Amino acid sequence: MKRHLLLTAICIITITLLNGQAQAQNLRAFMQNSGFLSLQTDTPYAETYLSVPGNSIVYKTGANGKYEGALEVTLLYLKDSNTVAAFDKYILRSPEIDDTSNITFNMLDIRRVSLPDGVYNVQMQVLDINSTDKEPLTLSQGLNMHFHRDSIDFSNIELIDSYAPTTTKNVFSKNGYDIKPYVFNYYPTSVNKISFYNEIYNLSKMVGDEDVIINYSVKHVQKDAVASNLFRFSKQKAAAVNIVFSEFDITDLPSGNYLLHIDVRNRKNVQLGEQNVFFQRSNKNSVGELSNISLLDVNHTFVTEIDPDSMVYFVKSLSPTAEMYEREYISTILQKNDPKLMQQFFYNFWQKRNPTEPEKEWAYYKRMVSYAAYNYKTAIDYGFETDRGRVYLQYGPPNHIDGSDREPGAYPYEIWQYYKLSNNQSNIHFVFCNADLVTNDYALIHSDALGELNDPRWRFKIYNTFKDGNGYRNFDIDYFRSTWGSQVDQYYGK
Incomplete structure (x- = not known):
């Protein structure tokens, strides 16, 4: 879970x-x-x-x-x-x-x-x-807080600021250590390690007293791949509670969105369960593979066929699917307005994602950019700059789109559902709302995807007309009582 x-x-x-x-x-x-x-x-x-x-x-x-x-x-x-x-x-x-x-x-x-x-x-x-x-x-x-009692389950992964052996028991004491939590999901350049604590339950009920392998790693949010070789494992005897208490040096981890991932396997390497937590890294000292990009030879490649004005547009369009450090580099090269450097970055971007056929990878993404431009652009923003366009390009086409532009008392809204994302998140929703009623700009107001905006009171934003009568200003009320004609729960619950 x-x-x-x-x-x-x-x-x-x-x-x-x-x-x-x-x-x-x-x-x-x-x-x-x-x-x-x-x-x-x-x-x-x-x-x-x-x-x-x-x-x-x-x-x-x-x-x-x-x-x-x-x-x-x-x-x-x-x-x-x-x-x-x-x-x-x-x-x-x-x-x-x-x-x-x-x-x-x-x-x-x-x-x-x-x-x-x-x-x-x-x-x-x-x-x-x-x-x-x-x-x-x-x-x-x-x-x-739903916990299984007869199969594997996990606590949340607690991020840690500092820890030390307990000398006098206090509110921070846990399993022999004083553990002070890191109450953020953001790691700036000044923080060079990520420490964490996790409890795994019921392994002995599943495999008896056998050994299990517990893998922990840092993975990219947008793809199921280990980042910067940050991977470790430990062998433990299955118990009622198994504890993972470790840390990674993230000095060289580039800026980006990541998952701290824990994976448990039996002696036959069959996965028993997994848990993860989202965090964001900002690292001004790590430039990764982009440091020597000006040396890349792009002659006789597809990027030379793209005219300079189109290249500027296409480089901007990469932001939704780019890693954070790549987005920072995009801002830099756009400011420099160096056509050759843009070509080199653009080719490197797609070669890294498909080393054998980078042009094919770009052609597929280009079709998605065109789709976003046609369906989601506004009078001010390109399609890829809008919330719907960004989500479409970052996660791909949703499996279902539901919503209404004429529901009683409601702003126009859309609810997108993804059966599974590339990082193995399942049954994910994105809720968009058009509160100005004039433009085509549907703002993202809620999602259950890791790293995205999550607002338990999102229904109040859709049913703005009825919000005061349904307890919007009452701190004790979180759930919007359904109104006549409302279908958001039906759409969201699919």
Whole structure:
């Protein structure tokens, strides 16, 4: 079973000093959740992680002259979108500090709560008690807590910021280590390793006391291939709970979207199960195969037959299917406006994807670009620049497209379904909505694909006319009650 999570992040900060307070203009907060199974109680439990940059909160001086910040945190666990399964409200205080001019720490908190099996929406409100702004930040994330008891299953993969052997047991202690979570799915250049923790359940019920092979790797999101040779394996004796606790050096991992992937196999190399988590890498120090691209000889190749103006258009059209570092390079060569360099990059791009027949690979993609241009372009954007065009080019034609442009109370919308993506994700949906009613610009408002926008309240965006009457402004309500003529659940549930 795979659990897909949404990460929600908020805005930018500046600091000023006013009337004995260190005033932050914008509070920022980041939430992540992981689901685990307690074998002692046979009950799932969620770990909710909260990270708040210390320089984004307001500090007040206490009687001792030191500065302290305080946050009011409200947590709701909504089962099946609209039933409150658990609730928590507490005050999170910062360390007392002498100076607020150079705050570099994050406030980090973890909460554990036992929950029945089910699908949850975890909602969090964070209010800066010392701030004059009394509007709390709202964070939301989906969490699947269905666990098998008689076949292999996995916890979520917990990304780790730091760990050390436990000396005194505390809230971060787990299996002999103090594990502090990494509450992001983004790894900048300054972070050179990715550490992770995962629990695998019920292997002994499947294979007895045999050994199993646990493979873990970093894979590209858009293709089922290991990135930068980041692959390891371990042999473990099957148990009620098997633990994967490891890390990869990502110093040389290029910018891009990746999956941290865990795969379990028996002694006959038959796959028993897999789990993964999405992350994004930005690496200014890695240029990969593009560093020597200007030396590539493209004479007598198909790229020389493309005129310069068309080449600019076609290079731009590669963005939906390009890796992040390739998109960065595309921006560079477009700014340079060097026709020869564009030819070299363009040929390298398709040769890398099909070494024997790069022109054939390009011809297939070109037909898709033409289709996107005809069906999805707007008065402002090329077809490949729109959300529908980008998804079409990145993932290919969907297996089903449903929707309506005249449903009562609804904006025009489309729901795309993919039976299986190239990275082995199954039964994936993309929801698009045309809120301006004038253009052909359908915006992506929700998807259950890894790395895509995920909004549990997407139905409210489609049925904007009825949103207030259906609880849009009520923090406790997540699920939009069906209206007359509504077919979104039928389309989405296919």
